[in-house]
Amino acid sequence: MRIDAHHHLWDLSAVRYPWLMAKGARRFFGDPAPIQRDYLIDEFRRDARGFGASVHIQVGAEHGWAEATWVQAVAExxxxxxxxxxxxxxxxxxxxxxxxxxxxxxxxxxxxxxxxGRAPGEDARTGTNALLDDPRFAAGLRAVGERGLSFDLQLIPELYERMARVLDAAPGTAIALCHAGSPHDRSPAGLRDWASRLRLLSDRPQITCKLSGLGMFDHEWTSESVRPIVETCLEQFGPDRCMFGSNFPVDSLYSDYAHVVAAYESLVPEAATFSVFHDTAARFYALP
Known part of the structure; x- marks a missing residue:
């Protein structure tokens, strides 16, 4: 049984998502118009044929508790x-x-x-990077780990060094690095810089890496264009600290689910397949 370690669901009549329903808005990942509709568990399960469990990641609901209770009802x-x-x-x-x-x-x-952090332009408007200078954020990370909860970390490479210092205050908190750390500059020089900075995170055993969301910064991606990212993550973290995530339905803007899975299957060595597509996520998120 394979596990999708990073996806979203939404019922627009049950939970409000202001970012999703903003008309005419373009985001760093593109035009959200095609996904401004319900995306429910039945459709996701049809997309995720060959998978048997998954991890829903919060996705900007107006009220986090409303989203969480709705997802709990879906699970039940x-x-x-x-x-x-x-x-x-x-x-x-x-x-x-x-x-x-x-x-x-x-x-x-x-x-x-x-x-x-999402992307340089959006971060400049939202100010989310300021969390890294807030001692309450570091204390909160520590509190999360003390409760046995993990933290999903989304940020861009320019923030890795500051984030590594924050993690010094919470060494016991298990961290899932979303979207391979969002390498947004896909030029050869940009990928070399990302890989060098990534060592600041991969050297920390508390961090596990998600191979997910790679289409957000390269809408015309191919298996060859993302090969350096996947291979770098596998080399730095090892298969036991890498897990697959589809980032659907956001990444459905660029390709269908089967294509995403096939691309990763072609890039992950056979000996690492079970770890990346099941074991790592099962262990990290306590799934069967």
Missing amino acids: ANPDWPLAQVVFCDLTAPDLSRQLDRYQTLPSVRGVRQIV
Whole structure:
């Protein structure tokens, strides 16, 4: 059984997603118009043929608790599909402990995500990078780990050095690096710079890397264009610290699910396949 360690679902009548429903807005990943519709578990399961479990990652709902309880209901309604989830929580919030207490009443919850960086242009507008200078964020990361929860980390290479210093305050928190650390500059020089910076994270055993979301910065991607990224992650983290994620439906803007899986299958050595497509995610997110 394969596990998709990074995907999203949304029911636009049940949970509000302001970013998703903004008309005419273009994002760093492209035009969201084709995915401005419901994407429910039945469609995802049809897309993810050959998989048997997955991890839902929070995706910018107006209210994180509303999203989390909806995902929990989806998990309970589909007992034959093990579904874990990573929820949104502001680690700088004064009531962080109360929020985490509430989230941990939901059996599907495994971790938390608060995005540190998406893309240089968007980050300049949103100011999310400022989390790295906030001591409350570092304390929140530590608190998450002390509860046995993990943290999904999304950021860009320019932030790795600052993030590594923040992680010094939370060495016991398991970290899932989203989207191979978002290498947004796909030029040869840009990829060399990303690979060099990535050592700041891959040298830390608490971090596991997701091979996911590589289409967001290269909408015309091919297996050969992402080969350097996949091979670098496997070399630096090792198969036991790499896991596959589709990033659907966002990455459906660029290719279908079967094409994404086939590309990764062609790039991951056969001896590493079971780790990347099952074992690492099963261990990290406590899935069968």
